[in-house]
Amino acid sequence: xxxxxxxxxxxxxxxxxxxxxxxxxxxxxxxxxxxxxxxxxxxxxxxxxxxxxxxxxxxxxxxxxxxxxxxxxxxxxxxxxxxxxxxxxxxxxxxxxxxxxxxxxxxxxxxxxxxxxxxxxxxxxxxxxxxxxxxxxxxxxxxxxxxxxxxxxxxxxxxxxxxxxxxxxxxxxxxxxxxxxxxxxxxxxxxxxxxxxxxxxxxxxxxxxxxxxxxxxxxxxxxxxxxxxxxxxxxxxxxxxxxxxxxxxxxxxxxxxxxxxxxxxxxxxxxxxxxxxxxxxxxxxxxxxxxxxxxxxxxxxxxxxxxxxxxxxxxxxxxxxxxxxxxxxxxxxxxxxxxxxxxxxxxxxxxxxxxxx
Numbered sequence: 001x002x003x004x005x006x007x008x009x010x011x012x013x014x015x016x017x018x019x020x021x022x023x024x025x026x027x028x029x030x031x032x033x034x035x036x037x038x039x040x041x042x043x044x045x046x047x048x049x050x051x052x053x054x055x056x057x058x059x060x061x062x063x064x065x066x067x068x069x070x071x072x073x074x075x076x077x078x079x080x081x082x083x084x085x086x087x088x089x090x091x092x093x094x095x096x097x098x099x100x101x102x103x104x105x106x107x108x109x110x111x112x113x114x115x116x117x118x119x120x121x122x123x124x125x126x127x128x129x130x131x132x133x134x135x136x137x138x139x140x141x142x143x144x145x146x147x148x149x150x151x152x153x154x155x156x157x158x159x160x161x162x163x164x165x166x167x168x169x170x171x172x173x174x175x176x177x178x179x180x181x182x183x184x185x186x187x188x189x190x191x192x193x194x195x196x197x198x199x200x201x202x203x204x205x206x207x208x209x210x211x212x213x214x215x216x217x218x219x220x221x222x223x224x225x226x227x228x229x230x231x232x233x234x235x236x237x238x239x240x241x242x243x244x245x246x247x248x249x250x251x252x253x254x255x256x257x258x259x260x261x262x263x264x265x266x267x268x269x270x271x272x273x274x275x276x277x278x279x280x281x282x283x284x285x286x287x288x289x290x291x292x293x294x295x296x297x298x299x300x301x302x303x304x305x306x307x308x309x310x311x312x313x314x315x316x317x318x319x320x321x322x323x324x325x326x327x328x329x330x331x332x333x334x335x336x337x338x339x340x341x342x343x344x345x346x347x348x349x350x351x352x353x354x355x356x357x
Contacts, residue, residue: 037249038272040147042187042238044068044224044263047108048083053258055084062267064139065115066187066238067091068151071108074099080113089115090126092135112149112188123275127331128324129311130170138182142273143247146178150188155202164192164202168209175213177307181335183247185270186215186239189263193233195219215239218251223264238268247271296340304339308332 041062045051048070065087072079074096080089091113112135116124120139127136133152139145150171153163171186178184192202194210194217209215216239223236238251249269256265309332 036271036273038063038270040064040066040185040187040238040268040270041254041265042066042149042236042268043265044151044189044236044261045070046261046263047071048113049079050260052083054256054260055087057256057258059084059086063117063120064147065089065113066147066149066185067113067115068111068149068189069109070111070113072111072113073102073105073108075102075105076108077113080115083115086117087115088118088121089113090135090137092132094132096132110151112151114147114149125327125331126324128328129174131167133167134170134174136174141275144182145272146174146182146184148174148184148186148188150186150190152189152191152206154191161201165205168205171209172212173307173311177304177311179213179241181339183244184241185268187237187266187268189224189236191235193235194237195234210239214242216242216245220251220253220266223253223266225262227262236263236266238266240268298340301336301340304336305332308336 039062041058041064043065045054045067046069048067049072070080070091070093072091072093074093077091077093077096080091083089091111094110110133112133114135114137116137116139123140125138125140127138127146129136130148133150135149137147139147148171150167152167153160157163175184190206192200192206194203194206196203210217217237219234221234222232223234225232240248247270249271251266251268253264254267259265308328311328311332
């Protein structure tokens with residue numbers, strides 16, 4: 001596991017002047033940085049309904065929020081789409097598996113969510129995988145990205161160790177399914193200092209997971225201060241695959257004036273080539289090819305499908321969960337088919353073809 005900044009380009013000053021999402025497919029060589037930088041903020045917000053000023057401050061500076069402890073219940077998750085006119089999102093609540101009636105809601109706690117700019121919406125697919133502590137989305141592009149927001153259990157619960165093991169085991173399953181096809185970014189509150197010199201079971205289980213999947217992070221210092229001011233720790237992290245370290249521009253703690261949480265956000269700047277989804281100069285042509293099923297690796301196809309089905313939520317409780325289950329199943333079948341289908345050979349041509357990056 002690498003926890004240093006090796007291979008990461010460091011910048012003393014963050015360039016927040018340009019909105020890197022508002023990009024068109026013309027003159028794209030004039031502003032390479034703004035056309036190829038995705039800005040992700042990982043943040044335990046401790047009640048998302050208090051974050052209006054923060055979203056306003058960062059509306060032109062952040063593209064994707066990985067959030068923990070939004071404190072909303074399942075019946076309130078629609079509020080994630082109403083927090084800011086430029087953002088939409090998805091999330092899970094502590095009662096998503098067994099929704100509480102609105103008349104019986106105590107004070108909120110827990111929950112995970114991901115928000116993204118609305119002009120990214122055509123590129124985002126919500127993935128209903130993982131338990132109520134794990135939220136995932138897929139971002140399409142030249143390189144597919146999988147973003148995971150996670151909130152690991154704190155140590156106050158009697159069953160905290162088993163709960164942490166369950167979450168990490170589910171992350172193992174997700175990594176196995178997506179690590180060969182996606183660049184994966186995991187951001188969250190791990191409720192454990194993985195840099196501290198101790199030999200706790202929690203820390204070792206997290207480090208073993210990182211080692212198994214060759215995940216790295218960058219130490220940014222203290223990210224949490226207890227409300228009493230007596231204690232502080234580093235428990236919030238952004239993890240990335242070591243093989244994609246050249247795509248990491250910077251990971252650091254930004255200075256945010258409107259933050260009222262007892263956690264400090266972490267900013268990731270990531271190299272990302274935005275697809276030209278609004279180009280009028282290009283005509284999209286969709287070609288449907290028949291798969292030659294007699295030539296595929298059926299054993300591998302079966303394994304891929306079974307791995308995807310294992311991530312499905314058992315016994316959907318409502319129409320939305322049923323619809324998400326169908327989407328996940330369709331995504332699994334499509335991905336498995338693409339992985340095993342024989343590649344179509346290109347025909348020889350006398351014309352010279354030039355590829356433009």
